[in-house]
Amino acid sequence: MNVLILGSGQLARMMALAGVPLGIEVSAVDVSNHKVVNPLDKKRLDIHLETAIEAADAISVEFEHIPEALLEQVNRSGKLMPSSESIAAGADRVKEKALLDKLNIANCPYVIVDDIAQLDQAVATLGETLIIKASRDGYDGYGQWRLSSKEQLPEIKQALAELDLKKVPLVVEKMLTFEREVSLVGARGKNGQLALYPLVENLHHQGQLHTCVAPAPAITPALTAQAQNIFTALVNELNYIGVLAVEFFQMGDTLLVNEIAPRVHNSGHWSMQGADTCQFENHLRAICELPLGSTEVIAPSVMLNVIGCDLPSKDMLSVARTHLHGYMKTPRAKRKMGHINITAHNYAELGESMQKLQKWLPNSYFPTLNSEALRLLQIK
Structure with a gap:
């Protein structure tokens, strides 16, 4: 069987190694340039993306932040697993929160902010200790800001001033003390x-x-x-x-x-x-x-x-x-x-x-x- 992975980092590499005993051949797509590569040594393979999609028995991802055009192209093949909706739920915190709320799954109290001025109301609603997260493209601590008191709010607003919050809203969560x-x-x-x-x-x-x-x-x-x-x-x-x-x-x-x-x-x-x-x-x-x-x-x-x-x-x-x-x-x-x-x-x-x-x-x-x-x- 042939599996194509969107993303060519260490997760694709480890999937390729796991596939060898099963007789599953894994290739990967460098999402920065849409080139098909060997996930073990990152060397480019002599195959176009369209051909790799057609040849694959199954297609998956190693991370959720896949360029939308590429994800749409692959999704049309009917071979993408998990689904594009599932990937979107992990890639977009707004969609993720909506999914959790729909299923009545407990999560951190939050508000969605798409205008800097709304941060004052977020503090009034949730309190002064907050974690502010970009709804997309944030991971490993990136795309996050912490508010420990309302005196920091002007500084936080300045840091966020150049962001397009209509395009990428913020998810503002109450910072909880957890075990x-x-x-x-x-x-x-x-x-x-x-x-x-x-x-x-x-x-x-x-x-x-x-x-x-x-x-x-x-x-x-x-x-x-x-x-x-x-x-x-x-x-x-x-x-x-x-x-x-x-x-x-x-x-x-x-x-x-x-x-x-x-x-x-x-x-x-x-x-x-x-x-x-x-x-x-x-x-x-x-x-x-x-x-x-x-x-x-x-x-x-x-x-x-x-x-x-x-x-x-x-x-x-x-x-x-x-x-x-x-x-x-x-x-x-x-x-x-x-x-x-x-x-x-x-x-x-x-x-x-x-x-x-x-x-x-x-x-x-x-x-x-x-x-x-x-x-x-x-x-x-």
């Missing part, structure tokens, strides 16, 4: 079959995911059921095909949806070593109409993102059950260069391995490793 962020990654097949991974806990720094612990410690059956019910409602409403990630804020016994991602997701990378079937293989299985694989956890896992620096020394692989995944990129600030998966028999053993890895992982690039992550693992 932690957790996420659920799952797959849905064309026949409605579901394969759900466990809830995982995510640790962020400056708006980017740095560490993921799977399964999340101290998750109750009630929280799992709540997350799975929300996931199921979303995928059924969208008639979704493929892998979907749902990020939640936990507030006591309640989960609020932070955002959805209609694709394979950073918080599912642990599944490459920690689950029976990884998220990349299950995404390919879903869009190629193959039975979904088991999501059973093989071992507790930690995923560490390598961000903004060269890959660490491969001497780190001397620590048992440590796996390095490099993305073949040139370092720059906030750029994801790879990730490290660590598995163990239990959380305590994971903590021991992470302490050993500190020798090769400087705190300046792994700021959650020495504090939050180790503290989190010591609760078990």
Whole structure:
């Protein structure tokens, strides 16, 4: 089978690697120039986009911010999975909020702002501590502004003054005090079959995911059921095909949806070593109409993102059950260069391995490793 992925970054690369044992050939589209490339080495393939679309058995995406003209062109083929509506729900926060509200899914209190003057009313409605998000093209902390008191409002207004808010409105959310962020990654097949991974806990720094612990410690059956019910409602409403990630804020016994991602997701990378079937293989299985694989956890896992620096020394692989995944990129600030998966028999053993890895992982690039992550693992 042939699969075409819109986007040629590390997610397309990992889907291509997962496809090899299944006999699925994956090619990718560089969305900046519409050239078809090999997702492993990024070399251009001698095939035009139109021909690649025609030759593909299935087409999918590695991220949701696909140029509209390209998405429309691919959508006309009838091979795009998940659907363009699903991709739009993840790409546009206004549409995402409308979807959540339609399904009565709890999320952060918010207002939509398409004029700077409306920010005063947003403060009056939601309070002085707000997070202001561009409705499109914002991720990893980009396209976001934080208001901690109304005295900052003139500064925020000045920063937003040149934006076309009629074209790209703002979603202004009340900044909530939550216990932690957790996420659920799952797959849905064309026949409605579901394969759900466990809830995982995510640790962020400056708006980017740095560490993921799977399964999340101290998750109750009630929280799992709540997350799975929300996931199921979303995928059924969208008639979704493929892998979907749902990020939640936990507030006591309640989960609020932070955002959805209609694709394979950073918080599912642990599944490459920690689950029976990884998220990349299950995404390919879903869009190629193959039975979904088991999501059973093989071992507790930690995923560490390598961000903004060269890959660490491969001497780190001397620590048992440590796996390095490099993305073949040139370092720059906030750029994801790879990730490290660590598995163990239990959380305590994971903590021991992470302490050993500190020798090769400087705190300046792994700021959650020495504090939050180790503290989190010591609760078990």
